[in-house]
Amino acid sequence: MKLTVLGYYGGYPYQNTGTSGYLLQANGFNLLLDCGSGVLMELEDVLDPLRLDAVLLSHYHADHVADVGVLQYYWQLHSERYQHEILPIYGHVFDQAAFDGLDWPAATEKRAYDPEIVNQIGPFEIKFLRTEHPVPAFAMRIKERDTGKVLVYTADSKVFPALTKFAHDADQLIADTNFFANQPGEIWHMTTTQVGEMALKAHVHSLLISHLPQTADRNRLLKETTVASHNQLPVQLPHAGMVINI
Numbered sequence: 001m002k003l004t005v006l007g008y009y010g011g012y013p014y015q016n017t018g019t020s021g022y023l024l025q026a027n028g029f030n031l032l033l034d035c036g037s038g039v040l041m042e043l044e045d046v047l048d049p050l051r052l053d054a055v056l057l058s059h060y061h062a063d064h065v066a067d068v069g070v071l072q073y074y075w076q077l078h079s080e081r082y083q084h085e086i087l088p089i090y091g092h093v094f095d096q097a098a099f100d101g102l103d104w105p106a107a108t109e110k111r112a113y114d115p116e117i118v119n120q121i122g123p124f125e126i127k128f129l130r131t132e133h134p135v136p137a138f139a140m141r142i143k144e145r146d147t148g149k150v151l152v153y154t155a156d157s158k159v160f161p162a163l164t165k166f167a168h169d170a171d172q173l174i175a176d177t178n179f180f181a182n183q184p185g186e187i188w189h190m191t192t193t194q195v196g197e198m199a200l201k202a203h204v205h206s207l208l209i210s211h212l213p214q215t216a217d218r219n220r221l222l223k224e225t226t227v228a229s230h231n232q233l234p235v236q237l238p239h240a241g242m243v244i245n246i
């Protein structure tokens with residue numbers, strides 16, 4: 001499967017780079033994973049948005065769903081091309097109003113994923129794990145059926161033990177790395193050190209740190225994470241348009 005980074009900041013977009021959004025492609029199926037601020041603009045450079053087959057949302061914080069509304073308009077305004085096509089948007093049902101908003105007439109349709117089972121979306125088998133975050137949010141373990149390759153996306157979360165188990169042996173981990181190691185106080189995202197240690201313990205094969213703070217020294221984020229992982233696995237910083245073949 002092919003992963004393209006469309007946005008990677010936490011909270012708000014900054015200097016032409018958006019918040020969370022990733023395009024995941026396999027067997028001709030195009031899945032948009034989260035749809036944050038600026039993601040539609042970036043997607044337009046990579047893929048005709050009408051070629052999306054599904055959207056999958058980790059949770060309803062604005063930095064993960066801000067562009068859902070404009071994506072719905074995009075589909076609505078191109079109805080002459082896809083009169084019979086509706087874009088499915090998968091979300092959780094633990095915030096009914098937000099879930100209902102995934103419907104848009106003649107454009108998109110809400111679909112619920114079930115965190116208790118393995119969900120089949122296109123060529124992917126997807127498991128979910130509820131994270132520790134101020135609102136219901138779900139990490140995802142996405143397996144490409146044909147190749148057995150696994151992408152784990154932590155979505156937004158503070159560190160907690162079950163996340164390590166959930167990420168076990170993933171070919172690629174995308175981890176919420178919003179803070180430096182020395183971040184004080186209670187936090188709802190992970191630090192560089194927590195992410196590096198988790199990736200090491202989980203034996204993931206490759207790590208992409210994401211959901212980054214806007215003005216931080218990127219190289220320090222990378223270095224702290226790499227040191228915490230004992231240099232045992234490749235750790236990468238994201239950039240818009242970055243492609244990772246998994």
Ligand SMILES: [Zn+2]
Nearest residue numbers: 010011063156
């Ligand atoms: Zn977020």
Ligand SMILES: [Zn+2]
Nearest residue numbers: 059061133156
């Ligand atoms: Zn969040």
